[in-house]
Amino acid sequence: MLDLAITNGKVFIPGSGFFELNVGVKDGKIASLTAPGEPLEAKKTVDAGGKYVTPGFIDPHIHLGIFGDFAMECENETRAALAGGVTTVGVFMGGADSYLPTLPGMIDVVNAKASTDLFFHLSIFTPEQLAEIDEYVKQFGITSFKFYMAGVRGVFPGVQDGFILEGFRKVASLGDKAIAAIHCEDQSMLDVAFEKLSAANPNGTLADWTDAHPEVAEEEAVMRAVFMAEKAGNRLYCVHISSKLGVERFARIAGANHGRIFGETTSAYLSVNKHDPVGLMAKMLPPLRDQEDIEALWTRVADGTISSLGTDNVSMTKAVKGAENGMLGAMPGYPILQTHMPCMLTEGYHKRGVPLEAILYKATAGPAKIFGLYPRKGTIAVGSDADLVVLDVDKEWKVDSAKLFSYGDFSIHEGRTMKGCPAAVVKSGEVAYQDGEILIKPGAGSCLRRSL
Numbered sequence: 001m002l003d004l005a006i007t008n009g010k011v012f013i014p015g016s017g018f019f020e021l022n023v024g025v026k027d028g029k030i031a032s033l034t035a036p037g038e039p040l041e042a043k044k045t046v047d048a049g050g051k052y053v054t055p056g057f058i059d060p061h062i063h064l065g066i067f068g069d070f071a072m073e074c075e076n077e078t079r080a081a082l083a084g085g086v087t088t089v090g091v092f093m094g095g096a097d098s099y100l101p102t103l104p105g106m107i108d109v110v111n112a113k114a115s116t117d118l119f120f121h122l123s124i125f126t127p128e129q130l131a132e133i134d135e136y137v138k139q140f141g142i143t144s145f146k147f148y149m150a151g152v153r154g155v156f157p158g159v160q161d162g163f164i165l166e167g168f169r170k171v172a173s174l175g176d177k178a179i180a181a182i183h184c185e186d187q188s189m190l191d192v193a194f195e196k197l198s199a200a201n202p203n204g205t206l207a208d209w210t211d212a213h214p215e216v217a218e219e220e221a222v223m224r225a226v227f228m229a230e231k232a233g234n235r236l237y238c239v240h241i242s243s244k245l246g247v248e249r250f251a252r253i254a255g256a257n258h259g260r261i262f263g264e265t266t267s268a269y270l271s272v273n274k275h276d277p278v279g280l281m282a283k284m285l286p287p288l289r290d291q292e293d294i295e296a297l298w299t300r301v302a303d304g305t306i307s308s309l310g311t312d313n314v315s316m317t318k319a320v321k322g323a324e325n326g327m328l329g330a331m332p333g334y335p336i337l338q339t340h341m342p343c344m345l346t347e348g349y350h351k352r353g354v355p356l357e358a359i360l361y362k363a364t365a366g367p368a369k370i371f372g373l374y375p376r377k378g379t380i381a382v383g384s385d386a387d388l389v390v391l392d393v394d395k396e397w398k399v400d401s402a403k404l405f406s407y408g409d410f411s412i413h414e415g416r417t418m419k420g421c422p423a424a425v426v427k428s429g430e431v432a433y434q435d436g437e438i439l440i441k442p443g444a445g446s447c448l449r450r451s452l
């Protein structure tokens, strides 16, 4: 007898298409895929009613514990993720210290508090961290390592090319299941632009803030990062590509490295331009840009240049955001996990006619394959984890941040009408979210290990 059956769905199998199948679940795993007429015995049934059934979404790029306590954010923000259909998150950790003493405690927190599954990427800033990569793999099953070509002003510096090349060589030595991630912006171009902007226009708007991070700095860094990865021989993941120049350059050079160089963009860069009335609440690094950039990014999502959709979610309250402190004083980041995939369906599938499978793939099998989680995650196959979304692509709803699950009390999509949302979410074989309510307790999610 099955634990759960999801019937009457159009099941999305990434890379294959949509099929009318019933999905059977047992012991947290997908146990059967059967034709609609075949008899099914299950303790519980969810009738998808003709809606799509997709693998649980993966957001491979979030941050936790930047502006709030790690445990508090892990508890709240994974619930926001779940309500948006995201059942696995990739969390970028950073800092100048060795991760060896702190990771065991963080993994305990994840296992106690998370409502999604979670995997870590470690940012590598120091020779000590670089030397410990083998231990991070062995002890914690972490196989993705991030390098910052530009840092965050006043918070942490970026690292130099010599260090990045060493890091890439180390990642290459681990083989093709490991991957380096990189923040592509040239620090010196940002510095010059920032000095100019802060002298001439310190009380600027969100639109002015874009000038602090010129597109050319992203475009140049994309070239340099891919060049170094070619020399070192590692797989490379370019996080949060934000600009038309950046993504066009990436498209030209990634094609020649097919299957080794991957590009990510985020839902914010695909949905909010720098003139949006949300203003400085949407301050971010890299910044939000023009409508022209948004259109270029969508073109590259549709044609497959972009392999993965993330959020770069950094949650905080309005008070911490401090938009009233002006362009230079406001903090970067916003909570966006719950509106992420609804927004991709609204802006991509409905408004621009981007094929549904092109969007869904980049939130399922795409990131799962890149980060060594496939086929446990990112597909619907017998033996895969039973993380599933019953997706209502036509449901219209209005974003009201007071009703979202994030502890952050604002949304850069505030007031927008979204078309599409999960009707139900299954996590590890349990109905975890249905009709607006979360039905599982914190700790139902767990920390994922990956291997080489």
Ligand SMILES: [Zn+2]
Binding pocket: 061, 062, 063, 092, 312
């Ligand atoms: Zn990030």
